[in-house]
Amino acid sequence: MLLQRGIVSDNDEYLFPVDEEFTREDLRSFINYHRTNYEEQYKDKLREYKGQTKAFDDEIAQNMQDNNHLIVNFPKNLVDTLNGYFIGIPPTIKVDDQDKDKVLQAWIRNNSFVDKLAEVSKQSSIYGKAFMLAYNNENSELKTAVLSPDQSFMIYDDTINKKPIAFVTYGKNAKNEITGTAYYSNRADSFTYIDDIRITDSKLLVFKGKVPAVEFFDNEERMGVFDPVITLIHAYDKAFSAKLDDIDYFAHAYLFLKNFDLTEEEQLNIKQNRLIVTKNASEEYDVDAKFLEKPDADGNQENILNRLTTMIYQISMIANISDDVFGSSTSGTALAYKMQSMSNLAVNKERKFTQNLREMFSVLGVQLPYGEPMDITFRFTRNIPNNVAEEAETAKNLIGITSLETALSTLSVVSDPKAEITRIQEEQNEQTRNAVNNNPATDYGFNNSTTSEQGE
Incomplete structure (x- = not known):
C-alpha cells in the first residue's frame, strides 16, 4: 500500500x-x-x-x-497453550563472563x-x-x-x-x-x-x-495464533449456540390441542395439574393433544462440533492437551509426536525471538555494561511433562559416547550442563578431601612430604 x-x-x-x-x-x-x-x-x-x-x-x-450467544473461548486457549509451552519455564539469559553476568542478572531481576x-x-x-x-x-x-x-x-x-x-x-x-x-x-x-x-x-x-x-513477532507474516482459524471459531460458536437454542425450544415446546374449547381457567388448570380432560370425546370429534416438535438434528450438530474442534487445533497447529489421547501417552517419545506441530511453531517463534532479543540487548547495551550482544546466550526450555527416569537412562547410555555436557543436556532437571559439571567436580573433590582427612593413615604422617627425608 x-x-x-x-x-x-x-x-x-x-x-x-x-x-x-x-x-x-x-x-x-x-x-x-x-x-x-x-x-x-x-x-x-x-x-x-x-x-x-x-x-x-x-x-x-x-x-x-x-436467543443464545455462547462463546467458546478458543483464541485464549490457543494463545495461552502455546505460550505456556514456549515460555512457561523462564528462559535463561546469560553471558560467560561471571562479573558481567552478575550485572546482567541483577538488571533482569530488578526490571x-x-x-x-x-x-x-x-x-x-x-x-x-x-x-x-x-x-x-x-x-x-x-x-x-x-x-x-x-x-x-x-x-x-x-x-x-x-x-x-x-x-x-x-x-x-x-x-x-x-x-x-x-x-x-x-x-x-x-x-x-x-x-x-x-x-x-x-x-x-x-x-x-x-x-x-x-x-x-512470531513469523514474518505477522499472523497471530488464531488468525488462520478465526472463521472456524465463529462457526463453532454459532453451531454451539444453535444447539442450545434447540434445547430451549424443546423445553418451551408449544402444546397443540385439537377440538378443545377451553376457558382461560381451564387452560391454567392443565398447565398446573398437567391433566387434560376432553369435553368432546366422541366419534363426532377428532380430539388430539400433543406438543409441536421440530426435527431433531442433534447427531448432525455433534458431528459438526467435533469436526470443527479437530480442525481448529489441527490448522492452528496447537496441541489439544485436554484430549483423551494425551492421557494415553506412556512415554516421552509418544508425547513428543503428539506435540510435534506445536513444537514446530515454538521452534520458529524461538528463532524470531532470539533475533528480536539480540536487537533489544543491542539497544540496552549502550547503558547496560554486560558486553557485546553476541556474547549473550538465550535458552528457551519447553514446558512439557518429562519422564525423568527415561531421560536418566538416556543420559546414562550417552556417557562414554558423547561428552558429559551433551549427556547432561538431555536431562530436563539440568538447566545448565556446564554449571552442573562444575558442581559434580566440586562434589568429587569434596569427597576426596573427606576421604583423605578421615583416613587413619594420616595419623602416622604418611601424607607428609618430609617423611622419606626423616627416615633417611
Missing part, C-alpha cells in the same frame, strides 16, 4: 525511503493510515482473546430469533524482564506482533515497557536491512485529542495531533544511534 511517501508492505511493515528526510507530514500520514486500517483490527483481536466476539454480536442482533518477555510473547501471539520500548525513568534507571500494536508502530527504511527510523506510540487525552511520542535514534518528540502534528516537547536520547524499541 502506497502512502504519500511511505509504503506499507504485505507483512504490515511500515517503510520509508532511506534517502528522504522524515517530516511531521510523513508522521501524520503514517498515523492516519494506522488509525484507519489497523487500530480497530487489533482491538477486534483483543476482543476475540477476551471472549467478546463483536462479529457474532452483530449477526445475533440482525437475527432476533436466535522484571522475564515477566515482560512473557507478556510480549503473549501479545505477539494475539496480534501477530508487539513492541518493547527501552527508556530511562525519573531516577535515570534503564527500564523496558511492552506496548501493543493497536496504537503503536515501527517505521523502517526501505533497504534490505530495514533499519528502524522511528517508533511511534499514540493515544487520546481527556480532551479527546490525539497525543503521542515519536522515538528516533537521537531524540523523542512528544506531539499532539488535532488538525496537524504539533511538537510539544523534544528530549535527547542516549541510545547512541539506535531507535530505543524493537518489534517482536
Whole structure:
C-alpha cells in the first residue's frame, strides 16, 4: 500500500525511503493510515482473546430469533497453550563472563524482564506482533515497557536491512485529542495531533544511534495464533449456540390441542395439574393433544462440533492437551509426536525471538555494561511433562559416547550442563578431601612430604 511517501508492505511493515528526510507530514500520514486500517483490527483481536466476539454480536442482533450467544473461548486457549509451552519455564539469559553476568542478572531481576518477555510473547501471539520500548525513568534507571500494536508502530527504511527510523506510540487525552511520542535514534518528540502534528516537547536520547524499541513477532507474516482459524471459531460458536437454542425450544415446546374449547381457567388448570380432560370425546370429534416438535438434528450438530474442534487445533497447529489421547501417552517419545506441530511453531517463534532479543540487548547495551550482544546466550526450555527416569537412562547410555555436557543436556532437571559439571567436580573433590582427612593413615604422617627425608 502506497502512502504519500511511505509504503506499507504485505507483512504490515511500515517503510520509508532511506534517502528522504522524515517530516511531521510523513508522521501524520503514517498515523492516519494506522488509525484507519489497523487500530480497530487489533482491538477486534483483543476482543476475540477476551471472549467478546463483536462479529457474532452483530449477526445475533440482525437475527432476533436466535436467543443464545455462547462463546467458546478458543483464541485464549490457543494463545495461552502455546505460550505456556514456549515460555512457561523462564528462559535463561546469560553471558560467560561471571562479573558481567552478575550485572546482567541483577538488571533482569530488578526490571522484571522475564515477566515482560512473557507478556510480549503473549501479545505477539494475539496480534501477530508487539513492541518493547527501552527508556530511562525519573531516577535515570534503564527500564523496558511492552506496548501493543493497536496504537503503536515501527517505521523502517526501505533497504534490505530495514533499519528502524522511528517508533511511534499514540493515544487520546481527556480532551479527546490525539497525543503521542515519536522515538528516533537521537531524540523523542512528544506531539499532539488535532488538525496537524504539533511538537510539544523534544528530549535527547542516549541510545547512541539506535531507535530505543524493537518489534517482536512470531513469523514474518505477522499472523497471530488464531488468525488462520478465526472463521472456524465463529462457526463453532454459532453451531454451539444453535444447539442450545434447540434445547430451549424443546423445553418451551408449544402444546397443540385439537377440538378443545377451553376457558382461560381451564387452560391454567392443565398447565398446573398437567391433566387434560376432553369435553368432546366422541366419534363426532377428532380430539388430539400433543406438543409441536421440530426435527431433531442433534447427531448432525455433534458431528459438526467435533469436526470443527479437530480442525481448529489441527490448522492452528496447537496441541489439544485436554484430549483423551494425551492421557494415553506412556512415554516421552509418544508425547513428543503428539506435540510435534506445536513444537514446530515454538521452534520458529524461538528463532524470531532470539533475533528480536539480540536487537533489544543491542539497544540496552549502550547503558547496560554486560558486553557485546553476541556474547549473550538465550535458552528457551519447553514446558512439557518429562519422564525423568527415561531421560536418566538416556543420559546414562550417552556417557562414554558423547561428552558429559551433551549427556547432561538431555536431562530436563539440568538447566545448565556446564554449571552442573562444575558442581559434580566440586562434589568429587569434596569427597576426596573427606576421604583423605578421615583416613587413619594420616595419623602416622604418611601424607607428609618430609617423611622419606626423616627416615633417611
